[in-house]
Amino acid sequence: MIDRRVRDGLLRNVHLATFVGEGYGAVRHAALAWREGRIAWLGPDAELPAEFRALPTHDGAGGWLTPGLIDCHTHLVYAGSRANEFESRLNGANYEDIARAGGGILSTVRATRAADEDTLLAASLPRVDALLSEGVTTLEIKSGYGLDLPSERKMLRVARRIGELRGVTVRTTFLGAHALPPEFAGESDAYIDHHCTAMLPALASEGLVDAVDAFCERIAFTPAQTTRVFDAAAKLGLPVKLHAEQLSDQGGATLVAKHRGLSADHLEWLSGEGIAAMKAAGTVAVLLPGAFYCLRETKLPPIAALRAAGVPIAVSTDANPGTSPLTSLLLAANMACTLFRLTPQEALAGITREAARALGMVDRGTLAVGKRADLALWRIGEPAELAYALGARPLAASWVGGAKR
Ligand code: NIG
Numbered sequence: 098m099i100d101r102r103v104r105d106g107l108l109r110n111v112h113l114a115t116f117v118g119e120g121y122g123a124v125r126h127a128a129l130a131w132r133e134g135r136i137a138w139l140g141p142d143a144e145l146p147a148e149f150r151a152l153p154t155h156d157g158a159g160g161w162l163t164p165g166l167i168d169c170h171t172h173l174v175y176a177g178s179r180a181n182e183f184e185s186r187l188n189g190a191n192y193e194d195i196a197r198a199g200g201g202i203l204s205t206v207r208a209t210r211a212a213d214e215d216t217l218l219a220a221s222l223p224r225v226d227a228l229l230s231e232g233v234t235t236l237e238i239k240s241g242y243g244l245d246l247p248s249e250r251k252m253l254r255v256a257r258r259i260g261e262l263r264g265v266t267v268r269t270t271f272l273g274a275h276a277l278p279p280e281f282a283g284e285s286d287a288y289i290d291h292h293c294t295a296m297l298p299a300l301a302s303e304g305l306v307d308a309v310d311a312f313c314e315r316i317a318f319t320p321a322q323t324t325r326v327f328d329a330a331a332k333l334g335l336p337v338k339l340h341a342e343q344l345s346d347q348g349g350a351t352l353v354a355k356h357r358g359l360s361a362d363h364l365e366w367l368s369g370e371g372i373a374a375m376k377a378a379g380t381v382a383v384l385l386p387g388a389f390y391c392l393r394e395t396k397l398p399p400i401a402a403l404r405a406a407g408v409p410i411a412v413s414t415d416a417n418p419g420t421s422p423l424t425s426l427l428l429a430a431n432m433a434c435t436l437f438r439l440t441p442q443e444a445l446a447g448i449t450r451e452a453a454r455a456l457g458m459v460d461r462g463t464l465a466v467g468k469r470a471d472l473a474l475w476r477i478g479e480p481a482e483l484a485y486a487l488g489a490r491p492l493a494a495s496w497v498g499g500a501k502r
Pocket residue numbers: 172201202205312340343388415417418419420421
């Protein structure tokens with residue numbers, strides 16, 4: 098548990114990967130001081146001002162300090178398991194066929210609707226704890242396995258409770274447009290009406306929604322339906338993001354960029370037009386290599402073109418029971434390198450600075466004076482080790498808002 102009373106501190110005998118400026122923004126043989134949960138000073142240890150020397154001091158043991166990790170795309174609140182589908186896929190079924198036959202997302206909807214709030218919380222906490230044990234200090238959690246007002250509310254309440262219980266920042270995203278619930282079978286426009294006029298306004302008024310997402314895909318919702326979702330979000334002043342171009346090119350990236358979306362996520366089928374629209378709008382590309390890996394996709398997101406255009410690139414777990422039962426953000430970073438050919442520096446910026454940007458959170462994601470003291474201290478000899486090793490568990494300690502976890 099976090100002792101939230103002590104929000105001042107000083108780390109010495111440490112190297113910093115600040116993610117400010119070029120490369121890792123490395124400062125070797127450094128110190129970093131924080132007061133009231135905010136970074137107050139950082140630089141070479143030899144230059145540490147006297148005024149910070151009396152703060153509660155921690156020995157970095159010659160390791161590296163990075164911003165606390167940020168997982169900007171998860172569906173980790175759910176009940177049940179989809180190991181049976183994993184097995185079916187290995188026996189020849191494919192993801193879209195399973196979805197069309199009422200499995201996939203809808204099988205998790207059945208389990209999630211049936212679970213009460215405490216059961217759902219208990220099922221979700223181990224997944225949260227796996228992320229936090231690897232240095233995550235901010236995470237996004239989507240709804241979308243309830244698909245009716247009480248069940249979506251239950252999911253979002255659980256997400257809020259996770260933030261309170263674990264003392265980390267949880268950003269909630271309403272993903273009512275994830276799949277068509279069975280009671281609306283054959284009436285997807287009527288479901289989108291209900292989503293926009295009843296569910297979203299109610300949940301937003303309860304303070305449960307930080308952003309709105311949708312799944313724009315041939316097995317989910319059309320661009321026209323997605324537009325209605327975005328317009329409803331705009332009316333409530335809520336930012337949007339989109340599951341776009343995962344299995345086919347629906348023009349989703351262009352659509353979300355036109356709505357000045359925070360991010361477009363997945364993007365295996367992203368077009369040149371989508372890239373240009375994202376660049377113009379400042380929409381972040383969120384790569385989800387766990388889903389690519391689990392579905393054994395072969396179409397790679399257009400990394401070189403994203404890079405050339407200067408679109409910011411984030412990386413996330415997409416933790417979910419169907420396509421990415423992954424609760425290691427470091428493994429996601431490794432996969433972004435191994436499968437998508439990101440450099441370790443890009444992948445690690447993708448789970449810190451760019452992930453913060455994907456959530457619209459300007460107060461974190463780098464080490465700089467004034468930023469939140471969300472910190473992760475690692476037993477490593479160089480930053481690239483974080484993306485290189487699999488299963489290494491290199492976290493030595495983490496701080497959230499200046500308080501040690
Ligand atoms: O991000 N693409 C849609 N949603 C999830 C998968 C959800 C599921 O299969 O349960 C994703 O991959």
